[in-house]
Amino acid sequence: MDSQPELPIPISYVSGRYLLHSIEAVTYLRREHHICGVLIGTLPQIPQQNVFLGLPLELMPEEARLLVDKDVACIVDEAKAQKGMNNLLEEDRRRYLRELEAEGLHYTRLQVDLKDSKREQTMKKLEEKKAKAGAKAKAVAAAAAAQTQTSEGAAPKSSMKDAAVVDLFAPDDTRSSSPATSTPSQSAMAITPATSYPPLPTPPSSTHLAAPAVPPSYPLFAHLHSRGYFLSPGLRFGCQYMAYPGDPLRFHSHFLVVSYDWDQNIDLMDLIVGGRLGTGVKKGFLIGGAQRTIDEVDSEADRVDTVRAFSLEWAGM
Structure with a gap:
């Protein structure tokens, strides 16, 4: 779309x-x-x-x-x-209801066409199956008649039975013709609108x-997003965000992301745990935050532009 x-x-x-x-x-x-x-x-x-x-x-x-x-x-x-x-307005309401009804009728017709197509395919397979069965029965009957025929007179009773078998399995033109099917109702399918705009x-x-x-992690979020990463909640991995190099439907995430303030003290055990966890699930552990200077920055946009990030990975594991 x-x-x-x-x-x-x-x-x-x-x-x-x-x-x-x-x-x-x-x-x-x-x-x-x-x-x-x-x-x-x-x-x-x-x-x-x-x-x-x-x-x-x-x-x-x-x-x-x-x-x-x-x-x-x-x-x-x-x-x-x-x-x-x-x-x-009442006129706007009616016009919107008419549009919904037209949309529902369109999908109803598509559904009827799909059912007709499936019915035709099924009938075609049945006709092919009947044709194969009839050809096989004719071949069996012909072989049996050649073996049991002793004279040029009337056909023996066995051949008559074979003929009956052939008639039984032969495709019936009357039955193979298009069956009379009841035309499905063309009443419009009900459409439940999911949005408020429109109507x-x-x-x-x-x-x-x-x-x-x-939250305070927004500058890091916006920074990674501006670099082309797709970000999703990181609760399942014990972090704030998961950073993907492309659409998550096509790629695995590359980083477990955790944000810190620029002057925040970071517990060494948090770095060790994050680094080991990231390495264990084949991802990098990324930390970052908005850089603060002597002149405190108040603008959120300026904070986004001054983000610094670092990634940790355990080697030899």
Whole structure:
């Protein structure tokens, strides 16, 4: 899917979480801006599923902040935006419902066409199977008739039985003709919209929420992201982030990432544990943070530009 959604992309703020409900927005951000997020949606029938999750996509505050800083996305208070549904004009509501019905009818036709195609393939295989069985029965009957025929008179009873066998397995033109199938109902498939925009218009910039608050590790996160890395939560490996050299669907992560303040004391045991863990799972242990000078830097953007990072690896293991 190569379509680009309209910018800025609205990120729904719901109960302290930053969510994306549009598949177009999810694929665009992953392809163009290296934002992966975490799928958290489950099926209503399988609320305990934990392997194949779907929309919505939850973003880390760092990911949402990065997109806002780049003017790619905006933060929308979804609870307030939903109240605008009551103010939606009746004509706009009807037009949107008609669009949903047309979309549902389109997918219904695609489903009917797929079923017809599968039915035709099945009938073709059955006809081929019948033809092979008939040819085999004819060959057996001909061989039996040649062996049992003793005179030029009427065919013996055995050949008559063979003929009956041949008629039994021969393809029946009447049965092989296209069977009368009931035309499936063309009622439109129900479409459940996953996004609020549309039908609601994109909220104006005056109603956008402030940029998300981020942890002190944000400068390191933004620094690695600017270097082309894909970053995901690192809880499963006991770190803050996992850094991938490309899309996580194609690459294993290269670094376990932990952020420190510039003047923070680092326990030597933390370095040893991180280095041994990274080496044990074939990854580097990367630490870093925003460099502070005598003139304390207040700008978050300046902090991102002054990040320094170091990686540790155990040799000989």
